[in-house]
Amino acid sequence: MPDNVPPVADERSGLLAFLDQQRQGVRIAAFGLTDEQARLAPAASTLSVGGLVKHLAQMERSWVATMLQRPSPAVDYEDGFVLRADETLADVLADYVKAGEETDAAVAGIADMGQPVPVPKGVPWFPDDVDAWSVRWVLLHLIEETARHAGHADIVREAVDGATCWPLMAAAEGWPATPWVQPWQPATGTAQPV
Numbered sequence: 001m002p003d004n005v006p007p008v009a010d011e012r013s014g015l016l017a018f019l020d021q022q023r024q025g026v027r028i029a030a031f032g033l034t035d036e037q038a039r040l041a042p043a044a045s046t047l048s049v050g051g052l053v054k055h056l057a058q059m060e061r062s063w064v065a066t067m068l069q070r071p072s073p074a075v076d077y078e079d080g081f082v083l084r085a086d087e088t089l090a091d092v093l094a095d096y097v098k099a100g101e102e103t104d105a106a107v108a109g110i111a112d113m114g115q116p117v118p119v120p121k122g123v124p125w126f127p128d129d130v131d132a133w134s135v136r137w138v139l140l141h142l143i144e145e146t147a148r149h150a151g152h153a154d155i156v157r158e159a160v161d162g163a164t165c166w167p168l169m170a171a172a173e174g175w176p177a178t179p180w181v182q183p184w185q186p187a188t189g190t191a192q193p194v
Helices: 012-029 035-039 049-067 091-110 135-163 165-171
Strands: 117-119 132-133
Touching: 012 049, 012 091, 012 135, 012 165, 035 049, 049 091, 049 135, 091 135, 117 135, 132 135
Parallel strands: none
Antiparallel strands: 117 132
């Protein structure tokens, strides 16, 4: 259940568990959407649920590359927020899961959470007065950015079809209906959940 992280044994497992909790929240926001619905940007911004999922996979890979001191994958930043007609929600969700697995594997291969991560120089949104972050800092940043976009995804999803977190979570996880929460169900004539 993404609402609660299970007990953690140490810092590394805690950081990864809280990151995965936020990833699950994003996937819950996408639950049951059709590709067409995942492309909709019904709020004041241009954000769509599908575009947010795609962006988060790209963002996570970029930060892992920074952490491992490798070149970041080449991506078109603006395109990274768009679920194009030749892309499906199922495909970007699967890629997001893969990106998470890549992050988990990279972190598992690092012995010291305090290991320095050099701050890329000449990037306008990175500080000039900081020489290095740590692996710990990168994971905390991934949690923060994923949580921010999970909130965006919740708002966009609610604007698409009125679905909110708890009913979506109940449907995605197969909870029984209770007086407190009724699992979300797709409107008549829409695709079944992904």
